[in-house]
Amino acid sequence: MLNDSEKEIIKEVIHKLLLEHHILNDNILSIKDFRNSLSKAITYFAFRDGPIEDMHADPTKNITDEDMMILNKYMVDHIELILELLSENNFIDILIFSAISEFFCSDWDKPDPDKYRESYNTVMEFALSFGIPALLKKYFNNDNK
Numbered sequence: 070m071l072n073d074s075e076k077e078i079i080k081e082v083i084h085k086l087l088l089e090h091h092i093l094n095d096n097i098l099s100i101k102d103f104r105n106s107l108s109k110a111i112t113y114f115a116f117r118d119g120p121i122e123d124m125h126a127d128p129t130k131n132i133t134d135e136d137m138m139i140l141n142k143y144m145v146d147h148i149e150l151i152l153e154l155l156s157e158n159n160f161i162d163i164l165i166f167s168a169i170s171e172f173f174c175s176d177w178d179k180p181d182p183d184k185y186r187e188s189y190n191t192v193m194e195f196a197l198s199f200g201i202p203a204l205l206k207k208y209f210n211n212d213n214k
Contacts, residue, residue: 071197079197092208098156103208108148114192116144 071079087097098104121140125132154163170177 071194076197096156098152100208104149104152104156106208108145108152111148112141112144114189117141118188 092100098107117137121132121137124130125134125137151163151166154166
């Protein structure tokens with residue numbers, strides 16, 4: 070477990086790395102490898118590590134490894150597209166796209182992100198303990214834009 074000061078040091082190293090490569094909050098989504106990693110992380114956190122994993126582990130549910138690969142790929146590809154639109158500042162399309170929720174999701178519960186804050190903190194703790202700044206350097210080559 071990292072203590073709070075170690076976490077802050079790691080976050081400061083990441084911040085300096087972003088500044089060195091002129092990657093600011095408003096353009097980090099323009100890095101293709103970052104979008105790829107983020108779409109996978111979102112899929113893992115919001116989908117794969119949730120109820121679907123319990124269903125997959127339950128032999129009575131008949132969700133095969135191949136089914137999981139198909140579902141994961143589907144999720145990652147769709148999330149990547151949305152991140153790409155965001156990276157292009159294509160907010161009009163995103164706004165129009167968000168209207169889907171009024172047609173297909175109007176009876177769903179409202180999001181409750183606080184419900185998963187502890188799980189998020191656990192994932193962050195895990196990620197920070199693995200030398201993340203070194204892993205992030207792959208995002209900063211010229212082939213990623």
